[in-house]
Amino acid sequence: MSDRRFVSPTLLACVVVIATSGIVYELVAGTLASYVLGDSVAQFSFVIGLYLFAMGIGSYLSKFIEHALLERFVEIELALAIVGGFSAPILFLMYTASGAFRATLYLVVLVIGALVGVEIPLLIRLLQFRLDLKELVARVLALDYVGALFASLLFPLLLVPRLGLQRTSMAFGILNALVALASTFLLPTAHEKKWRLRFSCAVTVAALSLGMVMFERFALRGEATFLGAPIAYATQSHYQRIVLTRSPRTTRLFLNGNLQFSSDDEHRYHEVLVHPAVAALGREPKSVLILGGGDGLGAREVLRYPNVERIVLVDLDPEVTKIFREVPVARELNRDSLHDARVTIKNEDAFGFLETCTDSFDLAVVDFPDPGNYAVGKLYTLSFYERLRERVGPRGVAIVQATSPYFARESFWTIAATIEAAGFRTLPLHVHVPSFGEWGFVLAGGEGMGAPRALALPRETLRFLSDDGLPGLFLFPRDMAPMPASVNRLNDQKLVSIYTSEWADWQR
Amino acid sequence: MLSALGLGWLVDASLPARRTLEGAVVGADLRLGHALRDGVDRELPRAAPERAEVVIVGSGVSGASAAWRLAASGVGAELLELEPFAGGTSAWGEDGVVAHPWGAHYLPVPEPTARAPLRLLAELGVLTGWDAAGRALYDETRLCHAPEERLFHRGRWHRGLESGDVLSAAEKDELARFHERMSVFSGAVGADGRPAFAIPCAESSRDAAWLALDELTMDAWLAREGFTTSYLRWYVEYATRDDFGADLTDVSAWAALHYFASRRQRTEQTLRGSRYLVWPEGNGRLVRHMLERSGARRRHRHVVLGVEATRTGVAVEALDATVGEAPVLRRIEARAAILAVPGFIAARIARGARGLIARPASPWLVANLHVTRPVEADRAWDSVLYEALGLGYVDAGHQRMGLSEQTVLTYFRAYGGAEMAATRGQLAARRWGELAADVLVDLAAAHPELGEQTSRLDCMVWGHAMPRPRPGFLRATTQPFEPAVLIADQVAWAHVDQTGLALFEEANTHGVRAAEAVLAQLGVAASDSWI
Structure with a gap:
């Protein structure tokens, strides 16, 4: 036995790693539970409670381990590496493959908690000959808490956004196995046993590494039915639940579970949202107002016009604009439009913005979620369009996302009638977006506005639109042809009930 | 490994902190108010x-x-x-995140007979013009934004005050019959050529046949006309308490019917939606x-x-x-x-x-609750609880354009019984804590969490809030x-x-x-x- 007062820094680092992994597994379980089951407060509460309880069981059970402490410690670390490391993939699989998600979740939490519970008592006993109990408990527990802080900060800030849940859990599995390996060097034990233990460690590390490599395929199978693809980013803002998913082929954005775009075909939607309006304007817009559209995809299209001087983008939810400014896959999609020096982002309510704004704009792109509730519905009323008209003036043009003229025909024509009642001349148009179906827009302008005949961009710039294709956008087949509709007003918001009943009919 | 508690702390910190409720009985200074009665040192x-x-x-x-x-x-x-x-x-009050009423909180778009109010609204820019038929048009942002009202009935909220799907067939029939009757009354004209029911009521017909309704209580009129279901009686009493602070048994049928039959004006603007002009204060x-x-x-x-x-x-x-x-x-x-x-x-x-x-004057209790609660996209301006003691509450922030977690809810309760003086005495003796508890308990069926969400609850007791038009008034x-x-x-x-x-x-x-x-x-x- 060497100097009683010496404990190597590597060993202390191991304590931090152990503590961090324990918390990370717990956070993975809690996060998954709230993704899948909802009600994050309840899910985190259950997971934490069960985890702590299981730790208690583990601590108690540790007294039954009397011999070969290091071997047991290494084995426990390896078990933890495997169960904890594979916990996220296992839980994803259980969610998609069977109905036993909840049972599996609690079982996994119970096992991890118990293993973690054995860990620290064993470690203290392993080290008790090197330090006084006073010193030992103080150091080990202090580092344990440091690890907890570490995990709590790393998890939301770095791990989930960068690695995702599955890779995070596997990476910490590997770290756990490496701690096991390190402890065979740092702590005394019989020579021949050491090699057996080191071999097990190596196998575990290899298995988890393979898991990491296989991740893409594995994740696809495991998460396929989870909103359609693996989650790249998910958050709950003040206003809505935002989920960005990414599979090898497509990136999708969901707000409150409703698909906002799919990278497969969003070009159809956004090209039609912007370019016919610019063509109808008859000149290149200098100042552009984008209402909604915090994803920056509309802005991306607007920025194709070199003479644009200023874009004001108003989106209520700062979380949405933050994601599309910061998350790499989102920035790739909007080609960093939200970082363009000409774009000013305002996170406020669009109606409130119009009430106070005194600037005028050549082009207004109005791209709100569908009028499925009264809060969004306000943005489809006569009062709203009257204010919009003041901002674009008689020479400006506005284009309004107006839900599907096929699935919600009366809603679409109600929006068109309301825009017209605000004093605009209107030109309704539609496009087929495979992930949405038939989708409609209303082009609105002054008396002189005519149907656009030619795009104001060089040929081959766009993927979907061409000059030949333009007239077709404005033709409405009989099953979505104009129908009588009344004006949608703030004090009745008939559109909300029309819209909800029309969509409910389709989902029946 | 106790470090898991660290996570518990993180989650805990993200939950809304439990607050202690603050508040006071504000407004009407009873001692000063009664100085005139009690005598002043000359x-x-x-x-x-x-x-x-x-x-x-x-x-x-x-x-x-x-x-x-x-x-x-x-x-x-x-x-x-x-x-x-x-x-x-x-x-009105101006403390808190939004101004809020301490009493009357809406104005139905006035009838053409109400010339002075129409002039006032034009001066405010709320009345913006006249349609081809000479009817007033309004700034639509001032009309109550949809949804105007909702009713908590049998454990859930219903849009509007008529909770269609939980009503029995008999209740629905009676409601339809009542509306039909009121629409006939709206168009009724007395022998003197004046409308039977008008506002200001000085414009109403003086035809004795209509004035005879003043001899009945609304309760008696409903019984006479065969309106007996509990839902309809609640519905009508909600109106008589709202306008006159009176129960069915203590209000003139002639006055009560004005609530339903005097407001005829319908324009394109108000055909399908609210005809209430509302302001935060x-x-x-x-x-x-x-x-x-x-x-x-x-x-x-x-x-x-x-x-x-x-x-x-x-x-x-x-x-x-x-x-x-x-x-x-x-x-x-x-x-x-x-x-x-x-x-x-x-x-x-x-x-x-x-x-x-x-x-005789009806006593009222008005409370303003400064709340922080989760954003919900479909909240109504007026939230009414079926068979509650009070009239429910209005959201002073309803006409704001953005969504906000913070607002002020104004709760109203009219004491509609005949024993007005006794009620006044009891109300005057009630301390803030008791009044605040009354309010929260009355809303608890729909909002058990309201106490937690409220940071401040102020009460105002109106001893003589409004004259009560009893039968024969x-x-x-x-x-x-x-x-x-x-x-x-x-x-x-x-x-x-x-x-x-x-x-x-x-x-x-x-x-x-x-x-x-x-x-x-x-x-x-x-x-x-x-x-």
């Missing part, structure tokens, strides 16, 4: 006498309307107000505008003790109880005075005055439709007690009428009447 020091053109006692809707009308003819006024705030029962917005427009000087915490005739007009004697200063007696000489106060107070101020009517005066205005030389009276229905249009019209009577007395060349 030996108090006297302030230097002052002069004013016209003194108006009371700064509620009637008083503010009178000042507004006088100013339009170039006559200045000084308002003396008992309370530290203006507005009477249209008072309720009708306080209208009062504030009239006070500002009039430029009248206002003195608060003044108890007017008497008005007497002088050689040149009137002298008003008042106790100035300004907080932080020693009370003094103040005498203001003026050319005329307008008493914009209830009949029982006007009678004490102007002894021997003619034609005053003292009416039209007979309380010989000329119910042409109430006395000049009650003494150079002294006019303006108050809803004159006709007995506490509606904005009535108060506004009474204020304007009193002002015009004073203008005539002063020999000021008034332009055309605003009424």
